[in-house]
Amino acid sequence: SQKIEQNSEALNIQEGKTATLTCNYTNYSPAYLQWYRQDPGRGPVFLLLIRENEKEKRKERLKVTFDTTLKQSLFHITASQPADSATYLCALVLNAGNMLTFGGGTRLMVKP
């Protein structure tokens, strides 16, 4: 069966450290992988998109890697801040159409 797995346990880190979140998938061959941020009581907000032929993408303090052999994406936040505390969702986009399939999300807590 197809699965997208994110660590369901919250990730607690100290301000200034690098946060690394993992997204693993099985039985998918995604064309794209997207990362979203969701704050309590709000809808997800798009952060980054990476294509299957890209290894790495950066945006300010954010970095995403995509390893289609390992079927894994890593999401890094460098110099983390308390304001980065949120739930982060990965989502796969298959070739057929525009449908996103979401992982369960990982909650990040950055302590001052």
Next chain:
Amino acid sequence: DAGVIQSPRHEVTEMGQEVTLRCKPISGHDYLFWYRQTMMRGLELLIYFNNNVPIDDSGMPEDRFSAKMPNASFSTLKIQPSEPRDSAVYFCASSLDPTGADTQYFGPGTRLTVL
């Protein structure tokens, strides 16, 4: 642009009642999506439209759920009759690009509680 607009933000109803959720997508976006989010099942796609036409409704849980998009600026998700297990946050999202290479813009969601 005001972004994706959803109403109501909160809805509390009793089992058996009809519930209608509303969505206004971002102007010019051709794709509209309805999602449901629960702690147990995460964020699930229910149905999506392209140019007001339903394309894939395979995520709609059962016949009690129906969705319409009468024009490019308005969509509804209806549950009739509602059940306690329908309690969840329902999101509407819209996007411009059909290839999946574009972001989806989510509304603030409607928190539905069925007693």
